[in-house]
Amino acid sequence: MKELILILVASAIVNNVVLSQFLGLCPFLGVSKKVETAAGMGGAVIFVLTISCFVTSVIYKLILAPTGFAYLQTIVFILVIAALVQFVEMFLKKQMPALYQSLGVYLPLITTNCAVLGIALKNISNNYNIIQSVVNGLGTAIGFTIAIVIMAGIREKIEFNDIPKPFRGSAIVLVTAGLMAMAFFGFSGVI
Amino acid sequence: MNKIVERLQNGIIKENPTFVLMLGMCPTLAVTTSAMNGLGMGLSTTVVLVMSNLLISLLRNIIPDRVRVPAFIVIVASFVTIVQFLVQGFIPSLYASLGIYIPLIVVNCIILGRAESYASKNPVVPSIFDGLGMGLGFTLGLTLIGIVREILGAGQIFGAQVLPLADAGKAGYTPITIFVLAPGAFFVLAALVALMNVIRAKADAKGKTIAPATGCFAGDCESCSMGSCSGKSSVKADSVAKEEE
Numbered sequence: 001m002k003e004l005i006l007i008l009v010a011s012a013i014v015n016n017v018v019l020s021q022f023l024g025l026c027p028f029l030g031v032s033k034k035v036e037t038a039a040g041m042g043g044a045v046i047f048v049l050t051i052s053c054f055v056t057s058v059i060y061k062l063i064l065a066p067t068g069f070a071y072l073q074t075i076v077f078i079l080v081i082a083a084l085v086q087f088v089e090m091f092l093k094k095q096m097p098a099l100y101q102s103l104g105v106y107l108p109l110i111t112t113n114c115a116v117l118g119i120a121l122k123n124i125s126n127n128y129n130i131i132q133s134v135v136n137g138l139g140t141a142i143g144f145t146i147a148i149v150i151m152a153g154i155r156e157k158i159e160f161n162d163i164p165k166p167f168r169g170s171a172i173v174l175v176t177a178g179l180m181a182m183a184f185f186g187f188s189g190v191i
Numbered sequence: 192m193n194k195i196v197e198r199l200q201n202g203i204i205k206e207n208p209t210f211v212l213m214l215g216m217c218p219t220l221a222v223t224t225s226a227m228n229g230l231g232m233g234l235s236t237t238v239v240l241v242m243s244n245l246l247i248s249l250l251r252n253i254i255p256d257r258v259r260v261p262a263f264i265v266i267v268a269s270f271v272t273i274v275q276f277l278v279q280g281f282i283p284s285l286y287a288s289l290g291i292y293i294p295l296i297v298v299n300c301i302i303l304g305r306a307e308s309y310a311s312k313n314p315v316v317p318s319i320f321d322g323l324g325m326g327l328g329f330t331l332g333l334t335l336i337g338i339v340r341e342i343l344g345a346g347q348i349f350g351a352q353v354l355p356l357a358d359a360g361k362a363g364y365t366p367i368t369i370f371v372l373a374p375g376a377f378f379v380l381a382a383l384v385a386l387m388n389v390i391r392a393k394a395d396a397k398g399k400t401i402a403p404a405t406g407c408f409a410g411d412c413e414s415c416s417m418g419s420c421s422g423k424s425s426v427k428a429d430s431v432a433k434e435e436e
Binding site (some may be wrong): 019020021022023024025026071072073074075078079082114117118121122125164165166167168169170171172174175177178179181182185 | 218268275295
């Protein structure tokens, strides 16, 4: 139990997926203009990443590793993740229209989010078992949500400032991300 | 022959993936802690890009249009797996420092982007050189960013000390360590984006046009997601964009 909490905190805050591992930068920069959309994106990522970590980990532990096909992990994982996102989308549309309304538009954007594949591969290289993988996926996604919501809050305020012309647009967002990364660096002593 | 030179020039200068198109930024930020890592990552990506462009171009009339994206992904993922094993076997030190970013070449937007926009529509030889040009352009970008970060962060280039460090009582360079850490990547890239904005503005004033930045940095997530190829999701992304406005 203690170990699982450590994994959760480490993946959510200490090794923040966006700010220290640079995974999932696309949505972090693209969908962070407003706090509401950022939170929606975060919700969708939490949903997909937790499920995909479970599925990829089960496939690896029960199919790929015992049969000696572990070297196929990259190919298998990317196809499984793409299919999974499609499936989650269809399932939500049919069974939970309300949730689909709020998360649906973000789901296709997640398919190639490198964070999803990256965390699946990290689970394998860290030798996590299935439960640890799921917790790691959940923690990572929470970390992503924290980062993107803070970023959206800052960006809403940046709009009102007088920014030097060359830095308008993505440059100032990157400077902000750099400052946030420095702040998150402070957590590195926690674990 | 002209076509070959034109493709190489296009990839390395005119549509340089790092500086002009701003594609593949996840690996750019993550692995450029030193010039050597940047070079290694760039060359690995180049190999994958050339091989996948070659195979996709060969198969362009065989792969049915509706399943082309999954087919491309399987092809790219296979080559990435091969490259991963080659690096692991022959350059273990590079493999240790690049880690999971080698298998993540699969989701690098440059590779699927070139497959979709060039290799699937053009003959084999130009496609190979298109991949080579783009790959070398990416390598150049990563190496240059790596050099800047390594000089600022450690006073070294390719591991060789070029700026003498300050020792006790001796004047010298004090490394700004933050530049080889995560925040430094964001700062260097921010400076690069701002610099490109200035260059673009100057070129516009002279009446020249530079190819526009695509990908996440232009707020255009779709161009790098493989979902972009099915009409359905691009409609959705539009609605996200509208919602944001």
